[in-house]
Amino acid sequence: MDNSIEQSASSFNRRDLLKTGLTLAGGALLSTAGQTSASAAGTNSRPPKTKVSTRRKLGKLEVSSIGLGVQNMSRTYQTTIPSRTEMHNIIRTAYDNGVTLFDAAEAYGPFEVEKILGEALVPIRNKVVIETKYGWNIDQKTGQRLPGLNSRPEHIKEVVEGMLTRLKTDRIDLLYQHRVDPNVPIEDVVGAIKDLIKEGKVLHYGLSEPGPQTVRRAHAIHPVTAIQNEYSLLWRGPEKVIIPLCQELGIGFVPWSPLGVGFLTGAIDANTKYAPGDIRGGESRFSPENIANNLALVDLVKKWGAQKQATAAQISLAWLLAQKPWIVPIPGTTQMAHMLENNGADSVKFTVDELTQFNTELAKIEIKGARLPEFVLAFSDVEAPVKK
Numbered sequence: 001m002d003n004s005i006e007q008s009a010s011s012f013n014r015r016d017l018l019k020t021g022l023t024l025a026g027g028a029l030l031s032t033a034g035q036t037s038a039s040a041a042g043t044n045s046r047p048p049k050t051k052v053s054t055r056r057k058l059g060k061l062e063v064s065s066i067g068l069g070v071q072n073m074s075r076t077y078q079t080t081i082p083s084r085t086e087m088h089n090i091i092r093t094a095y096d097n098g099v100t101l102f103d104a105a106e107a108y109g110p111f112e113v114e115k116i117l118g119e120a121l122v123p124i125r126n127k128v129v130i131e132t133k134y135g136w137n138i139d140q141k142t143g144q145r146l147p148g149l150n151s152r153p154e155h156i157k158e159v160v161e162g163m164l165t166r167l168k169t170d171r172i173d174l175l176y177q178h179r180v181d182p183n184v185p186i187e188d189v190v191g192a193i194k195d196l197i198k199e200g201k202v203l204h205y206g207l208s209e210p211g212p213q214t215v216r217r218a219h220a221i222h223p224v225t226a227i228q229n230e231y232s233l234l235w236r237g238p239e240k241v242i243i244p245l246c247q248e249l250g251i252g253f254v255p256w257s258p259l260g261v262g263f264l265t266g267a268i269d270a271n272t273k274y275a276p277g278d279i280r281g282g283e284s285r286f287s288p289e290n291i292a293n294n295l296a297l298v299d300l301v302k303k304w305g306a307q308k309q310a311t312a313a314q315i316s317l318a319w320l321l322a323q324k325p326w327i328v329p330i331p332g333t334t335q336m337a338h339m340l341e342n343n344g345a346d347s348v349k350f351t352v353d354e355l356t357q358f359n360t361e362l363a364k365i366e367i368k369g370a371r372l373p374e375f376v377l378a379f380s381d382v383e384a385p386v387k388k
Contacts, residue, residue, distance in 0.1 A: 049347040050340035052098035056328050058252025059225035061174060061204050063129050065321060065346050067101030068094045068339060069256065069332030074112035077261065079275045082334045084116060090336050091120035095128060097343050103228075103254070103330045104167075105133035105178055106159055110143045111166055118167035125169055131254075132167070133208060133228075134159040135178035149379070151181035153192035160201055176206040176228055179379040185387035186214050190221040197222070206254075211383035212241050219249050226252040229380075231327075233297060233316050233362065234260030234285070235371045243324065255320055258329035259342075264316040266298050279376075285369030296365045304358060310348045313338070317345035322355055 054065040073087040091102065104117045114132060121128055137150035140158050163172060175196075177189060196202040204225035207215060218224050227246055231238045232255060246253045259265055261280050270291050274281030285294055301312040308315065313331070320329050331342045350358065370377065 048341070049344040050097050052343045052346045054346055055100075056252075057326055058174070058206075058254065058328060059204065059223060059250065061129065061225055061252070063101040063328055064099050065328060066099065066317065066343055067103055067254070067328055067330040068099050069103045069330040070113055070117050071103070071105070071108045071332050072334050073116050074109045076334055077278050077280065079277050084119075086336070087116050087334065088120040090334070090339055091117065092124070093336065094339055094343070095124055097340060098346075099343065100127065101129045101131065101328060101330065103131050103256075103332075105176075106138060106163060107133070107136045107145075107178060110136075110138050110145065111162070114163060114166040118169065122168055129173040130167060130169065131174035131176065131206075131226075131228075132163055132172055133176040133178040134163070135176075135181065135208075149179055149181040149183075151177055151184045151189050153184075153188055153195075156189065156192045157196065160196055164201065171200055172202050174204045174206060174225055175202045176208045176226075177210070178208050180207065180210050180214050180382040180384050182382055182385060184384065186218045186384035187221060187387045189384070190218050194222055206251075208256075209380040209382075211381050212245050214382070214384045215242075215245060215249070215251070217384070219251070224249070224251050226254050228254040228256055228330075230257045230371060231255035231320070231329075232258045232260045232264060233301065233319060234263055234294075234367060237371070246326070247324070252326045252328065253324065255327065255329045258320055258331050259313055259316055263294075264298065264301055265311075265313045265338075266302065269295065279373070282373040283369065283371065285367060285371060287369060290369035293366075293368050297362075297367065300358075300361055300365065308348060308354075310344070311341055313341055314345040314348050317342060318348035318350065319355075319358065321345065322350045 052064045052066050055062050056065045068091065070091065073082055075081055102117055102121065104114045106114060117130070121130070134156055135149055135151050137146040137148050138144070139146060140162050160172065160175070164170065175193065193202060193205045206224055206226040206228060207218060208228040210227065215224060215227065227242055229238045229242055243253060262268055268286060270288065280286055284290060298312065301315045304315045305312050310318070317329055317331065320327055333339050333342065
């Protein structure tokens with residue numbers, strides 16, 4: 001989902017391991033003094049790997065095993081505005097380092113993130129996979145956010161026309177319904193998507209945070225390529241129903257916020273202060289009464305990072321990759337060093353025994369607090385109305 005760690009902290013990189021050796025990445029990297037020390041990645045540090053070399057399948061769509069979320073490239077969690085030129089640089093450098101999946105949405109900005117992504121990808125458009133999302137009730141002329149959701153077929157088609165213009169492309173590789181509209185039957189939604197597929201404007205489609213019966217109904221009309229839900233070591237809710245459902249139906253799974261909105265990197269602690277507008281300030285899992293307990297999870301990933309000569313972020317992403325071969329996380333960042341570090345998770349592998357031991361230790365940690373504010377959670381796990 002769409003802080004602050006106070007503005008002075010924005011000059012720090014959370015990952016000391018990469019503060020040397022990554023200047024080759026196509027731009028000066030931020031100097032670091034952060035929470036994850038080099039010693040936490042092992043005393044005999046190996047050269048950092050920054051390339052995603054493996055590929056995975058989301059349905060029939062092949063992508064890099066780690067993607068890049070660009071949500072905060074128009075405004076960070078800290079509510080600052082990043083350099084547009086540097087965001088272009090990060091996106092293109094991600095591609096140069098093996099990333100082929102880029103995630104956006106009309107709601108990010110609104111509109112602005114799709115524009116940034118489209119500008120960056122012009123030279124390499126045919127070599128990458130763009131996924132974006134519709135579904136919030138946004139005025140297509142002004143960008144004004146209106147109440148609720150809007151997945152009426154005529155609105156979806158209007159939204160896609162705007163997306164194509166902003167993304168500077170003639171097709172969207174993977175189009176998600178951002179949240180299930182409780183007022184529009186999924187049959188009508190998929191009918192509109194099928195029309196767009198026939199026109200060549202959309203190639204594949206998916207759902208984000210859907211109710212399971214809505215997934216089944218959608219898939220029965222036209223195969224769903226991917227489900228995009230929050231999923232990380234911090235929030236494992238999809239393991240109960242959605243991931244088994246994806247396995248059953250042959251649907252790929254794309255975890256958003258795979259680093260727990262920065263928590264799993266060690267960037268958030270009991271002393272963190274949040275800026276007005278930073279959604280993390282309203283999440284009870286980060287409240288003073290819960291965060292001390294939940295930091296045990298950060299201790300766990302740091303400990304395993306020391307054992308495997310990796311950072312906490314890389315351990316967290318590698319754990320996700322180890323769950324299923326059709327899981328593709330999309331960590332978001334506005335910092336070159338973090339993007340390259342995240343890519344390095346592709347080379348961090350768990351043996352069967354290591355994964356068993358990790359999960360045994362993980363099971364002893366009970367996360368306290370809700371993952372999102374109640375008014376946001378209300379949009380998740382919704383079933384579309386029955387078509388009459």
